[in-house]
Amino acid sequence: RKEVEQDPGPFNVPEGATVAFNCTYSNSASQSFFWYRQDCRKEPKLLMSVYSSGNEDGRFTAQLNRASQYISLLIRDSKLSDSATYLCVVFTGGGNKLTFGTGTQLKVEL
């Protein structure tokens, strides 16, 4: 089983749609979780950290389910500019290890 797994997509959605991505992780000792966004041929940029209680930033909502070992990212009212690859990132403190998923590609269309 991969340490961090994501559906690669692509998710093709119309503008204005709501889309959700899940990411599963294998190490139950993982401590911190992040979503990064990577545009084509650009570097990854932090989108948001994921807290146990869930957190929201505008149209973006991130949730963590420790029991089932997954995190999710919900994007409401999708914009064309949301088209990118979304990377799930998991930090495991014991080995001081930061692991990236392969990313989920989102394409928002007119």
Added chain:
Amino acid sequence: ETGVTQTPRHLVMGMTNKKSLKCEQHLGHNAMYWYKQSAKKPLELMFVYSLEERVENNSVPSRFSPECPNSSHLFLHLHTLQPEDSALYLCASSQDGALDTQYFGPGTRLTVL
């Protein structure tokens, strides 16, 4: 605009060449990282430096040699690479360890012929 810069942005080299990638961070961070990103694969952490000391080396071949002369600069020295080493090499920095948010540079796209 990112506070992490990388040079060169593109590099083509032969298998017998020696080259170096440079990364500089202007954020006052204490930790710096090298990652490799190949097509269809997740980012692979190669090296971690914290306060100029190497704290992580994820079984990277010796043809990749990092150097961190101070907390703002990080180099990756390349020697006798293989075509499969062609990838995007990303540098990142964070305030302290990996627990912190990492800020990435734009990357160096390396092609080994």
